[in-house]
Amino acid sequence: MRDRNDVTAGHEVPEQRRILSVLVFSQILSGAGLAAGITVGALLAEEMLGSTGLAGVPSALFTAGAALGALGIGQICRRYGRRPGLALGYAVGALGSLGVVVAATLGSALLLFASLLVYGAGTATNLMARYAGADLASPERRGRAVSTVLFATTLGAVVGPNLVTWTGEVAHSWGIPRLAGPFLLAVAAFGSAAVALAALLRPDPLRLAEKLAATRATETGERTAEDTGDQPDAPPRRREVVIGTTVMILTQLVMIAVMTMTPVHMQAHGHDTQAAGLVIALHVGAMFLPSPLTGLLVDRVGRLWIAGASGLTLAAAGILAAVAPPHSVPALATALVLLGLGWNFGLVSGTAIVTDALPPARRASAQGLVDVGIALAGAAGGMSSGLVVVLGGYSTLALAGAVLALAVVPMVAWAARRPSHTEPAPATSPAEPEPE
16 A cells, blocks of 8 residues: 655655546636636627727736735635635635626626626636645646646636627526626636535645645655655745746736737627637637646656747747738637647646745745736736737737747746756656756
8 A cells, every 4th residue: 555655756645636536626617717708808898998908908907816816815725725725716706707797787897897806816716726736746747737637627618618609698688798698607617616625625635735744754854855845844946936937927928918819809800709709719728628748748858848848839829820811710710729738838837847846835825926926927918918909910919929938948948957956857767867
């Protein structure tokens, strides 16, 4: 029988399977709520405010709300564990979604803006759940643990945008504007995820990880886990935290900016909301569907290699979006698929780098701060995207995103040339040299 404390040897503790199962279930539910804002948020704002230049405001608001949510959730997780932090985050997201529906019904822009801030807590929770999947994972399987949680978001996140027309009809039959329909779905999605986590996420993965790390330290009497960041009192490896965070911030900034204005760009060239929903569904699918393969590559090929690939993929997406004929749905869809894939590479690799560098006792609060930076980057991308399109056009926005994405490559190349702990040796061949 495996030793319950033998996480660093490449084994998984028995509780990890149950924890991942519960997280997968909750992510499937919450994925539909995540899709609402990115599919119709910009269109709803444009309809209510009558300005394309302000169409990026919803994305900026709910990503700013995600920053506040990430900070609060991180602190709650640190003090009370993952279960109450994640459950509360989804509950707040459901409340914000309901507020958006009420705001659209009343035609209140002020209530819409306030509700989108609150809705952001749900999107923050959806991303922060990936850390819970990594809490009990061995270093050699952290990439796959993170990717399993992200992959689970695929079903709801892909189905959600394709329900825009149906949810719009339901909303219209209730006297609610059609574009608020997806937020009705978000109320149910986030609310259900909150209930599932509150009831089923036992034992708490962060609390158990802290307990196991302390037990290992007591039993060995030495810093046996120093190389993996699992020693409970080990200092964080700040350079690696900065590298992983920067990768995730840049990929989030580029992805949010281009994604936010794509539905507006399509509608301006004669496409209906169903076509825009299809493109966004493919994009969201690319954000999460490749996760199992990405996690395997992060664990086997190396964190830094995949981080570099994220920059190149996002750059390719920006260039294609810039040159794609505006009337071509396949061309725009291909660009958005590459955009989602590049984001996936950056998020999984960056999360693994950051988690490797943090001991369990410091993870939750530090990870919350990391996600604050990610959310603020998304807010900046969303807020600026509409203005850039008004001043220079969609192609200018896409090319600017490509240039920013390429900044990841030299940073990762520099990090790869320096001594680092970001690449644990593969579990299958511990004697092999590291890929960098």
